Amino acid sequence: MKLKRSERIVVMTEYLLNNPNKLIPLTYFVSKFNQAKSSISEDIYIIKNGFKEEKIGEVKTYAGVSGGVIFTPTLVEEDAVKILNEFVEKIKEGDRLLAGGYIFMSDIIGNPSLMNKLGRVIATVYKNKEIDAVVTVAAKGIPVAYAIASILNKPVIIIRRDNKVTEGTTVAINYVSGSTKKIETMILSKRSLKSQSRVLLVDDFMRGGGVLTGMESLISEFDAEVIGKVIITQCFDSVREHEEDYLYLSKINNIDEYNGTFDVKLGNVIEKLRQAENEELKNE
């Protein structure tokens, strides 16, 4: 197949975007398009510039036998702020306050496009960390965990609250729910996580913090290391906010059940983005 250069660039752009953080040998494109390596290199240079100008991501090329090209999606702070504001505005919309001061979030979690965008913001924060797996708890942390893991090109591991026969041998821990004070169980299939793995913990909602503590204690049973902790919506102030490796996208406060009102604001994610960028500049 001989495509025009501009069409070839379209096809290569698509391939890179659908294979983030994966080393693609130049020979893949050379044989696919039946083109000289030099032409393919020029094509990649154009894509790299386009991505750089628009801050879509970084394209790195590696020479040598095991060389190739790797695309790492990124975001500039400006775009991250836009996405996060869209998210916070959605929380403010409509009648979300439920009995007991809980917040209805299922429609927001159910928006794949928004979840993908939030995943991109979070993946940008962790793009230079070595992470082996994204770990979440069923069910509502799953969408954003997959969005992050798709970009990082890593597996997702799902902790369950119920012991299912389809998990094989499992490790279970008990934890105390921070808000209800009930004893709950968390289960992870024994074969799903290798010891010494470096994991990113993701959950959708934090109130008392019991679930996150439970996740950490379960992870330590596997001798794995927690590299970061991500919470989509945090309810109330938390001591966690001051932990170095803790990121939260939004915070809800001042819940007034009688009047049906609450305050929402952005979490510490922009700060974390800046930190990651500064670290990167320091290492360059």
Added chain:
Amino acid sequence: MKLKRSERIVVMTEYLLNNPNKLIPLTYFVSKFNQAKSSISEDIYIIKNGFKEEKIGEVKTYAGVSGGVIFTPTLVEEDAVKILNEFVEKIKEGDRLLAGGYIFMSDIIGNPSLMNKLGRVIATVYKNKEIDAVVTVAAKGIPVAYAIASILNKPVIIIRRDNKVTEGTTVAINYVSGSTKKIETMILSKRSLKSQSRVLLVDDFMRGGGVLTGMESLISEFDAEVIGKVIITQCFDSVREHEEDYLYLSKINNIDEYNGTFDVKLGNVIEKLRQAENEELKNE
């Protein structure tokens, strides 16, 4: 910002890929790149050809005030077969047979890249159906449901097995598990699904068929309509296979617990892809 044409095409390609099945006004690109509409139209023509040659998807342009461009990702049968074979081969790999004849699938479900590819295959089957939402049951149907819904640009609705306070008012149904014969409950938040919605049901595993029947009965409580039913792995032969609107990606049979062996084969998905393509040709 004035990019070179080739760089502009890279950026536009990225935008279309990240916004599937969404009408993007040409004026968006006109003002973004500060270019004449005619140049933008030519750029889109190049992208359209690249996508067409490589069968990445369809780019349709609509003239007029409310006009613009819509990108619909697709797959050719050859690529679908490759993806599905990768999936079936993964099921065959390793020691998956659990007590009770269950199959360990968590590592496969936990592979975001594979889930996205399976989602693309399934979304291609349903690309010409009017679908308002993708409905799944927590937890393992969620990844592929999001992969499908991301492409169709529709929300995901998650049915739960446990009643969570964060769901607000819920509708619950009881169903009998086909394999364990136990009575189980399924719950859906009342506000998550509008009546008359047209939904695609997705679940990861089917053995006795009780879960799928439960989902259908819950959906009917909402006066919603089931447009299609998708099962990732079906265990044993099922009468369901002959239902017009039923799709399964793989089938497991001849489970031999004593020797730890079972057979896996491809489901009826290629047949369904062909049917969808034939229907499209007929309507053209």
